[in-house]
Amino acid sequence: MRWLNTLVTVSLLFLLWKAMVPLIDWAFLDAVWRPDSKACRAAQGACWGFIAEKHRFILFGTYPYEQHWRPATATLLLIALWIFSSLRISWRWWLAIIWFLGLSMIGILMWGGAFGLPYVENERWGGLILTLLLATFGLALAFPLSILLALGRRSDMPVIRGLCVGYIELIRGVPLISLLFMASVMLPLFLPSGVSIDKLLRAQLALILFAAAYLAEVVRGGLQAIPQGQYDAAHALALPFWRRTFLVILPQALRIAVPPLVNTFIGFFKDTSLVLIIGLFDLLSTVKVSLNEPAWTGFGVEAYIFASLAYFAFCAAMSAYSRGLERR
Amino acid sequence: MRRVAYQGAALAVAVAAAWFLIANTAANLEERRIASGFGFLAREAGFEIGESAFLRYGASDSYLRALAVGLGNTLSVAAIGIVLATGLGTGIGLSRLSGNALLRFLSVGYIEFIRNVPLLVQLFFWYAVITEALPHPREALEPLPGVYFSNRGVFFPTLSSAPVLQGFNFAGGAAVSPEFAALLIGLVTYTAAFIAEIVRAGILAVDRGQSEAAFALGLSRGLTTRLVVLPQALRVIVPPMTSQYLNLTKNSSLAVAIGYPDLVSIANTTINQTGQAIEGIAIIMAVYLSISLSISAFMNWYNARVGLR
Amino acid sequence: MIEMIKVNKSFGAFRALKDVSLAVGRGEKVVVCGPSGSGKSTLIRLVNRLERHESGRVIVDGIELDDDPRRIDLVRREVGMVFQSFNLFPHLTVLENLTLAPLWVKKVPRKEAEETARHFLERVRIPEQAAKYPAQLSGGQQQRVAIARALCMRPKLMLFDEPTSALDPEMIKEVLDVMVELAREGMTMVVVTHEMGFARTVADRVAFMDGGEVIEAAPPAEFFGAPQSERAKLFLSQILGH
Numbered sequence: 001m002r003w004l005n006t007l008v009t010v011s012l013l014f015l016l017w018k019a020m021v022p023l024i025d026w027a028f029l030d031a032v033w034r035p036d037s038k039a040c041r042a043a044q045g046a047c048w049g050f051i052a053e054k055h056r057f058i059l060f061g062t063y064p065y066e067q068h069w070r071p072a073t074a075t076l077l078l079i080a081l082w083i084f085s086s087l088r089i090s091w092r093w094w095l096a097i098i099w100f101l102g103l104s105m106i107g108i109l110m111w112g113g114a115f116g117l118p119y120v121e122n123e124r125w126g127g128l129i130l131t132l133l134l135a136t137f138g139l140a141l142a143f144p145l146s147i148l149l150a151l152g153r154r155s156d157m158p159v160i161r162g163l164c165v166g167y168i169e170l171i172r173g174v175p176l177i178s179l180l181f182m183a184s185v186m187l188p189l190f191l192p193s194g195v196s197i198d199k200l201l202r203a204q205l206a207l208i209l210f211a212a213a214y215l216a217e218v219v220r221g222g223l224q225a226i227p228q229g230q231y232d233a234a235h236a237l238a239l240p241f242w243r244r245t246f247l248v249i250l251p252q253a254l255r256i257a258v259p260p261l262v263n264t265f266i267g268f269f270k271d272t273s274l275v276l277i278i279g280l281f282d283l284l285s286t287v288k289v290s291l292n293e294p295a296w297t298g299f300g301v302e303a304y305i306f307a308s309l310a311y312f313a314f315c316a317a318m319s320a321y322s323r324g325l326e327r328r
Numbered sequence: 329m330r331r332v333a334y335q336g337a338a339l340a341v342a343v344a345a346a347w348f349l350i351a352n353t354a355a356n357l358e359e360r361r362i363a364s365g366f367g368f369l370a371r372e373a374g375f376e377i378g379e380s381a382f383l384r385y386g387a388s389d390s391y392l393r394a395l396a397v398g399l400g401n402t403l404s405v406a407a408i409g410i411v412l413a414t415g416l417g418t419g420i421g422l423s424r425l426s427g428n429a430l431l432r433f434l435s436v437g438y439i440e441f442i443r444n445v446p447l448l449v450q451l452f453f454w455y456a457v458i459t460e461a462l463p464h465p466r467e468a469l470e471p472l473p474g475v476y477f478s479n480r481g482v483f484f485p486t487l488s489s490a491p492v493l494q495g496f497n498f499a500g501g502a503a504v505s506p507e508f509a510a511l512l513i514g515l516v517t518y519t520a521a522f523i524a525e526i527v528r529a530g531i532l533a534v535d536r537g538q539s540e541a542a543f544a545l546g547l548s549r550g551l552t553t554r555l556v557v558l559p560q561a562l563r564v565i566v567p568p569m570t571s572q573y574l575n576l577t578k579n580s581s582l583a584v585a586i587g588y589p590d591l592v593s594i595a596n597t598t599i600n601q602t603g604q605a606i607e608g609i610a611i612i613m614a615v616y617l618s619i620s621l622s623i624s625a626f627m628n629w630y631n632a633r634v635g636l637r
Numbered sequence: 638m639i640e641m642i643k644v645n646k647s648f649g650a651f652r653a654l655k656d657v658s659l660a661v662g663r664g665e666k667v668v669v670c671g672p673s674g675s676g677k678s679t680l681i682r683l684v685n686r687l688e689r690h691e692s693g694r695v696i697v698d699g700i701e702l703d704d705d706p707r708r709i710d711l712v713r714r715e716v717g718m719v720f721q722s723f724n725l726f727p728h729l730t731v732l733e734n735l736t737l738a739p740l741w742v743k744k745v746p747r748k749e750a751e752e753t754a755r756h757f758l759e760r761v762r763i764p765e766q767a768a769k770y771p772a773q774l775s776g777g778q779q780q781r782v783a784i785a786r787a788l789c790m791r792p793k794l795m796l797f798d799e800p801t802s803a804l805d806p807e808m809i810k811e812v813l814d815v816m817v818e819l820a821r822e823g824m825t826m827v828v829v830t831h832e833m834g835f836a837r838t839v840a841d842r843v844a845f846m847d848g849g850e851v852i853e854a855a856p857p858a859e860f861f862g863a864p865q866s867e868r869a870k871l872f873l874s875q876i877l878g879h
């Protein structure tokens with residue numbers, strides 16, 4: 001069968017050659033790198049000048065131009081927090097304190113109104129920092145909720161179990177978009193008249209409720225994977241329910257569940273891009289909006305390639321991390 | 329006794345929360361003079377729909393019919409998407425296990441890239457490719473005789489008529505709109521990457537001893553895969569596979585972002601016109617929930633029937 | 638029937654077989670024994686190319702084994718193998734397990750294949766289990782089905798890789814009885830096993846392996862009665878002691 005193998009290799013190489021040559025011409029050799037829309041339209045190749053021209057808007061949205069250092073710093077700080085949390089040495093109780101301090105600093109940087117920083121309302125936040133914040137808060141707040149849901153689903157009290165199962169199956173059975181619509185359009189109706197919720201908060205709430213249902217199933221998988229003997233031993237030691245759960249069961253369940261948890265995190269990070277549909281200016285949205293300027297319409301292919309690479313950078317890093325975890 | 333107390337408390341909280349929400353909603357609806365109830369479904373919709381997979385529709389038809397058209401569009405792109413994604417995904421999954429290193433490398437590259445980019449970005453990308461990179465109908469690409477690729481869509485001949493260039497567009501034959509094409513390509517390429525991993529895991533899950541026993545009996549690689557490995561792999565593959573089918577169906581709701589008139593898209597228009605957000609969203613969720621529950625039920629039936637005895 | 642001349646095999650840094658030579662004549666029954674890790678399984682898996690030898694020669698029924706798929710195919714049709722973990726196909730009935738290879742490899746007509754299958758099921762004394770699935774049978778029954786499955790291809794030579802090691806004690810006898818009958822009918826057999834009673838009854842030669850080499854090979858009376866090497870003596874005292 002050796003000849004079949006060679007035939008496949010040769011055909012693939014031929015096809016790759018036929019595809020790669022025009023692609024490389026388009027993407028590199030004939031491409032325009034200067035932010036000059038006239039040159040871009042005249043040229044045959046890709047218009048990377050679009051990125052050069054629009055990158056500030058894409059990264060920071062409508063945040064005031066001279067204050068861009070603030071979301072930039074906040075972004076780096078948030079990324080640093082994540083990287084730090086991924087290292088085993090940080091998995092202690094004081095990590096919560098570090099996060100609290102970090103998030104407070106990010107809050108001050110973004111909102112301002114203190115330490116001589118001018119106030120910037122969150123309607124003007126956009127771009128990468130918004131994507132990261134939505135993902136971070138979404139996961140951070142969904143996680144404890146998901147643990148409660150998972151425990152509730154395994155409870156032998158029928159009412160609790162029923163409520164948890166109902167919630168989880170409802171959320172998992174409908175598209176995220178319907179939840180975002182619900183939050184965006186229905187939430188104002190649910191609240192007493194006069195009380196309003198900020199648009200960003202509505203989207204964040206929907207994302208949290210969504211993530212909690214999916215994370216709950218992953219945690220439940222972890223709980224089921226623990227040998228029955230552990231539950232028996234904890235019972236035999238006469239530990240009360242919550243003690244049992246927090247000291248013996250959950251630590252083991254979560255350790256087992258880390259790989260699928262990270263996969264769910266990655267999926268959730270990608271899902272934040274849907275807030276575009278309800279009018280929030282996350283990273284994908286700023287890319288799309290920057291195409292609206294008449295001088296730059298028609299360069300969607302370049303724009304979305306850039307967006308793909310940006311998301312890929314984050315998600316692939318998380319995937320590699322997950323694989324590293326699984327190996328240990 | 330404590331258990332009853334907990335459950336009673338939980339129920340009380342749930343009921344209280346529900347009452348709170350409902351009371352507020354009723355007050356708000358009253359205040360904003362928004363109607364309630366599903367009566368609006370009989371009213372004339374008053375908007376056009378770009379394409380319909382099954383039903384005929386005009387602006388004077390009811391909202392109910394408009395939503396039905398949306399549902400038809402959702403189901404049609406989901407059904408075709410599921411079939412194509414399964415085929416592509418299985419092919420890539422098998423390639424990932426192939427003896428040919430180049431084929432393996434390309435499959436891994438595909439899977440890793442596609443899985444790490446949000447679907448919405450990919451949909452926008454394909455839509456941009458079709459509307460920007462494909463030529464105008466007058467200079468349409470013709471890869472096969474009678475089949476035309478242009479930025480107004482893909483046109484191909486049916487048994488009764490063939491597409492002919494008329495003015496700025498094609499007439500006759502069957503057409504696939506750029507929106508449908510972008511949505512389908514995006515959904516298929518995205519879901520196939522996940523299906524590929526499921527197929528690979530399924531095949532790897534079959535004990536090595538099974539293929540050794542088959543080889544020892546003189547069966548070739550091909551026969552062994554077909555008669556011994558694949559049937560056992562399917563048991564492991566079907567549950568997560570149906571989960572992906574469900575994901576594909578839910579993901580088709582992103583159609584609203586690129587202008588394909590699926591259920592969510594049309595419900596959205598309806599909500600904007602009638603102001604009846606609650607009913608509209610309830611319809612969307614009820615439809616998707618029914619689809620999810622049907623697929624879950626199917627999977628339970630399949631597992632019960634085919635589980636190893 | 639089998640000739641192995643100075644074969645070597647390594648798994649990474651571990652040398653599983655070191656210049657091993659062994660010959661098995663037609664109709665001969667050779668029992669291979671030794672401590673775990675000695676290379677016994679690897680050795681017999683070389684015979685039907687489930688493992689590839691790295692140097693030396695392996696010749697089965699006059700056919701020399703190398704990477705040529707046609708030769709491998711010819712050899713596998715003539716050699717039957719029974720595994721420690723049975724490896725029955727769980728998604729097929731017992732009858733289907735037995736007829737699979739004859740139907741698809743030898744292209745035997747279905748009726749004939751089924752008759753052969755039922756014949757061998759009777760030989761292993763479980764004709765009534767034909768319509769059942771492997772999971773419904775006991776371990777001893779499953780292994781007997783595995784033996785019948787190999788026999789349906791009418792091999793010239795049978796390999797047994799620790800056939801009773803995964804069985805509960807009360808089921809070992811039923812499998813060994815089948816193997817003894819097979820031996821009495823003249824089948825060429827190479828058996829890797831710890832069952833020394835079987836070796837004494839049936840074997841023409843016992844080959845003792847340790848550390849990837851054949852230390853001793855002798856008829857059972859000599860091997861059990863007067864083992865030559867220290868390692869063989871140690872092994873026998875451990876095995877036969879309890």
